[in-house]
Amino acid sequence: MVGYEKKIFYAVNNNYTNLIINTGCWGRTELSDLGLVTATGIDLEPDGNIRITVISITPTGFGAKGEPEKSNSWIGTATGKTLADAKNNLNETATKNLAWFHNRFIIIGENFAKHGIGDIIDHLSRGRQFRYENKVLITPTTAYDMLTIPADVEKNLVLEIEGIVNSMKEEWSKVYVENFKNILVNYCEKKSGFITGRIHYFKNENTTISTSRGDFNEAGSGERQQYVAAIKGSGVFMDEKLIGWIDGDETQAYMLIKGKARNGVITSRYNDGKDSLSYVFKRSKSKMKAEFDGNKISFNIDIKMTGRIEVLYTEQNILKEEEINKMEEAVSETVKHNLEKLIKKAQEEFEVDFLGFGEYIFRRHPKRWKEIGDRWDEIFPYIEAKYNAQAKIDNSGIISKLVIN
Amino acid sequence: MLSENLEENIKFLKLKFMDCFDVIFREFTLGKNETKCLLVYIQEIVNTETMNKNFFHSLMEDFNVYNVNLDKKEALEAIKNKFIEIGNVEKITLLEEAVEDILDGKCVFLISGISAGLSLNTSKWQHRSIGEPISEAVVRGPSESFTEAISINISLIRKRLKTHNLKMEKLEIGHLSRTRVVMSYIKGVACEKVVNEARKRLEKIDIDSINDSGEIEQFIEDNPYSPFPQISYTERPDIVSACLSDGKVEVLVDGSPLVLVFPAVFVDFLSSPEDYYVRFYFGTFIRMLRYIAFVIALFLPSIYVAMTTYHQEMIPMSLLTTLIAVRAAVPFPAVIEALLMEFTFEVLRKAGIRLPKPIGEAVSIVGALILGELAVSVGIVSNVMVIIVAFTGIASFVIPKYNQSISIRLLRFPLMILAGSTGLFGIITGFLFLLIHLVSLRSFGVPYFSPFSPLSLPDWKDSMVRFPIWTLRKKPEFMKKRSSKIR
Numbered sequence A: 001m002v003g004y005e006k007k008i009f010y011a012v013n014n015n016y017t018n019l020i021i022n023t024g025c026w027g028r029t030e031l032s033d034l035g036l037v038t039a040t041g042i043d044l045e046p047d048g049n050i051r052i053t054v055i056s057i058t059p060t061g062f063g064a065k066g067e068p069e070k071s072n073s074w075i076g077t078a079t080g081k082t083l084a085d086a087k088n089n090l091n092e093t094a095t096k097n098l099a100w101f102h103n104r105f106i107i108i109g110e111n112f113a114k115h116g117i118g119d120i121i122d123h124l125s126r127g128r129q130f131r132y133e134n135k136v137l138i139t140p141t142t143a144y145d146m147l148t149i150p151a152d153v154e155k156n157l158v159l160e161i162e163g164i165v166n167s168m169k170e171e172w173s174k175v176y177v178e179n180f181k182n183i184l185v186n187y188c189e190k191k192s193g194f195i196t197g198r199i200h201y202f203k204n205e206n207t208t209i210s211t212s213r214g215d216f217n218e219a220g221s222g223e224r225q226q227y228v229a230a231i232k233g234s235g236v237f238m239d240e241k242l243i244g245w246i247d248g249d250e251t252q253a254y255m256l257i258k259g260k261a262r263n264g265v266i267t268s269r270y271n272d273g274k275d276s277l278s279y280v281f282k283r284s285k286s287k288m289k290a291e292f293d294g295n296k297i298s299f300n301i302d303i304k305m306t307g308r309i310e311v312l313y314t315e316q317n318i319l320k321e322e323e324i325n326k327m328e329e330a331v332s333e334t335v336k337h338n339l340e341k342l343i344k345k346a347q348e349e350f351e352v353d354f355l356g357f358g359e360y361i362f363r364r365h366p367k368r369w370k371e372i373g374d375r376w377d378e379i380f381p382y383i384e385a386k387y388n389a390q391a392k393i394d395n396s397g398i399i400s401k402l403v404i405n
Numbered sequence B: 001m002l003s004e005n006l007e008e009n010i011k012f013l014k015l016k017f018m019d020c021f022d023v024i025f026r027e028f029t030l031g032k033n034e035t036k037c038l039l040v041y042i043q044e045i046v047n048t049e050t051m052n053k054n055f056f057h058s059l060m061e062d063f064n065v066y067n068v069n070l071d072k073k074e075a076l077e078a079i080k081n082k083f084i085e086i087g088n089v090e091k092i093t094l095l096e097e098a099v100e101d102i103l104d105g106k107c108v109f110l111i112s113g114i115s116a117g118l119s120l121n122t123s124k125w126q127h128r129s130i131g132e133p134i135s136e137a138v139v140r141g142p143s144e145s146f147t148e149a150i151s152i153n154i155s156l157i158r159k160r161l162k163t164h165n166l167k168m169e170k171l172e173i174g175h176l177s178r179t180r181v182v183m184s185y186i187k188g189v190a191c192e193k194v195v196n197e198a199r200k201r202l203e204k205i206d207i208d209s210i211n212d213s214g215e216i217e218q219f220i221e222d223n224p225y226s227p228f229p230q231i232s233y234t235e236r237p238d239i240v241s242a243c244l245s246d247g248k249v250e251v252l253v254d255g256s257p258l259v260l261v262f263p264a265v266f267v268d269f270l271s272s273p274e275d276y277y278v279r280f281y282f283g284t285f286i287r288m289l290r291y292i293a294f295v296i297a298l299f300l301p302s303i304y305v306a307m308t309t310y311h312q313e314m315i316p317m318s319l320l321t322t323l324i325a326v327r328a329a330v331p332f333p334a335v336i337e338a339l340l341m342e343f344t345f346e347v348l349r350k351a352g353i354r355l356p357k358p359i360g361e362a363v364s365i366v367g368a369l370i371l372g373e374l375a376v377s378v379g380i381v382s383n384v385m386v387i388i389v390a391f392t393g394i395a396s397f398v399i400p401k402y403n404q405s406i407s408i409r410l411l412r413f414p415l416m417i418l419a420g421s422t423g424l425f426g427i428i429t430g431f432l433f434l435l436i437h438l439v440s441l442r443s444f445g446v447p448y449f450s451p452f453s454p455l456s457l458p459d460w461k462d463s464m465v466r467f468p469i470w471t472l473r474k475k476p477e478f479m480k481k482r483s484s485k486i487r
Helices: A003-022 A083-090 A110-115 A118-126 A143-147 A157-169 A180-189 A211-215 A222-226 A248-258 A321-350 A357-364 A366-382 B006-016 B048-065 B075-082 B095-103 B150-160 B192-204 B213-220 B237-245 B266-270 B280-309 B317-327 B334-354 B357-378 B383-398 B402-422 B424-440 B457-461
Strands: A034-044 A050-058 A072-080 A097-099 A105-109 A135-139 A194-203 A227-238 A241-246 A264-270 A275-293 A296-312 A384-395 B023-030 B035-042 B089-092 B106-111 B117-121 B166-173 B179-186 B232-234 B249-253 B259-262
Touching (some): A083 A118, A105 A110, A135 A227, A248 A264, A248 A275, A248 A296, A248 A321, A264 A321, A275 A384, A296 A357, A321 A366, B006 B095, B035 B095, B179 B237, B232 B237, B237 B249, B266 B402, B280 B334, B280 B402, B280 B424, B334 B357, B334 B402, B357 B383
Parallel strands (some): A034 A097
Antiparallel strands (some): A264 A275, B023 B035, B035 B106, B089 B117, B179 B249, B232 B259, B249 B259
16 A cells, blocks of 8 residues: 555544444444334323323234235323423333334324423424424324324324325315424524414214224224314414414415415305305415504505416306406405404404514514514504405316306 | 487487376488487377478478488588478477477477487467357357467457557466466557566566466456456457557466456446447446446445444335334344345355356256245345345346456445444445545556546546547547556
8 A cells, every 4th residue: 555545544444443432322223123103292291291192103024925914003102201201201111112213293282282382392303313394283182182093094093194184285275284394493483473284083973984994903992983083274373382273264364475375275156156166276476565654553465366267156158358357356355355364363362473474574674673573462463454365367277168058 | 408419319308208108209210321310299289290291201202302411410401491391490409498399299300410409380289169258248249259279369369450560479487387478569559668567577477387367467466455356357359459459468378268458447347348339328328337236236235234224214114114024024133134145145156156057057046036035934034135135146247347246246245244333334434445445556557446536537438438439539548647657
């Protein structure tokens, strides 16, 4: 070896030796020792302890024909003074090394959400194993109840929830499930609120239940056997605390104001309420503007959408321009109605600014913010919010004259 | 020194060739005075037909017609010039020379009263005829290959390069074997420094016998401790002619059908003549395929071990659950499993080579199918590991040069151990070691990792990709720039 080669050789050699000798952790885990946690539920117990509930998947090997057997889902739960404590206590009953890197959902019970999720955001964001893509869902019951209901169609509840979230992502802005990263960002910004999906279960009165349900044993016995999970509406957060719930239409309005809605369906009445009409928007634009008149603060929200007609029951000739204008009007009215509901809820019911008005002033008018920032919670209910919505139909969505004519 | 007394010469030669039944001493007389003559040769390596027709016949039939005074010193010259109808005839004056020539398949002709002799080149060595290349077969391209006879090999090269600048330097290596070794290059194209250095290294070889060019290779390579081969080989005359015109030096060894080619760089071991004979799109495609296969052959088992024991978070969820299910019944840690499987595969591979063809096929079926299948169903190894090992093995067959592919097979094992002990960190460390080593390696002064390092962009046209043939008219830049000293 020549000189420089020797040098590099020793440098690499040194580093490698250092790596082996001086590092503390040695992350060797055999695959067969892993329990893959796919959903984590967090509750606040009445005694102030934290309860953690996990669904962990442990594939059990191959069947006779060499096909993978149905994997075992293990539902474990434990309590502790802190989240870390509860996580460690899980090991009392867990047979595998619980690994969180494939965790997909964090489900937070209402009690805990009202108490404030700051602690767990902090704890989870520090760990190596939690991915920022984790979806966060809020349930109005306890997370333990939620996670122990049986899966309907999929192999386990997690796949079920994932299926629901994925199927809702497109074409339907009425549900919005926030991921962990955005919640972390919002949490750091303090003054802005956020919403995330509300998961609940309801009792399925019908008998049309998937066959795989029978495989699910104890947790879902009795009446619980009939429960079905659903994601509907959203939970509203402000400063790490849950302040209330909004329904699907309001979620859509929220998304439109925030400019996050990409696709969505708006159903409204048309032709003096005789016909119903479903409108799908493909693009939406939101503009917010604040006006200051002395002490009076007013906001202008302007929403523009373009889209097409999806479903329409009418006998009018919809290719006429005035009819199209009428339909656009009808859709705009529906959106305005939803906006009004949402803003009213924020100003009158919650009296909390989760729509980001304060944030807007903070960013665009920092001088004003210095004057009013401290009293913003008091001012917010009394600001005047004007809103306007404009829906445009850029094509009719039909390829020939209507069949029913 | 040859004596004037023929009896003394006979005595000396008989002593030298004691207990050699195949050495023939043919005594006869010539001329009016019945002068005693002697012809010594080894029957098995002499073309007796030529000897009888062009020596005995012409000498005995025609000799008495001319008046040749056999007592004179000039008699030998006269016989050489007038009677012997053989092309290559040399005068010898030393007994040792006579012994060597006899062993080279020549006939040594001695006349009583003259202290010199003639050596007649009548040698005829047994060899097989020109066959098809076995280890470097191509679909498209010439399909003749070198044989063990150096004369045939030289003729195959001469056939392809008709220039007086093609030089063939002859050396004899081996005290016992006196193997003929020919260094071939094109003067003015090959670098003088490399030629001189090669000559020097070849002359320095001190050994009793040379049986294959592989032995020569180990004597003259730059870094004998490196796992990577620094001298390429080929059994195809078309590659030799292409390499010669690239400015490379070839070494032909008598008795070996494989010709050594150097300086050889890393990219040479991953290219095949077929790359040039097919159109350049496909040429480029198979080049890239080979580089990917090289990486797979070297790293795949260790990456699998590292990912499944240390970096499970890098594996997608659905694949991970399958892997866990597959590995659930396996009693060994992944690294032991991998080493075990690779070892088994190497054993199978070796067993298949040694056995005769029909049995070899049976062994590979038993090995691959039955052993693999049973090992999985019994639960000693997982079937994913069988896939990994099989794919790695197949990928290593894509590397066209055998000596490079065995070095990859060897390096796989330390990499697996590194992966099993420190995961991807270990693999990266191992990779850095290899890279540092490759970059510092030289083949007869040419940096082994050129044209990548040192960078010579024009030569990238013929490295991982192959540009159209008309852009490859110049010989590689890195063969010209030989800034570094030859070590």
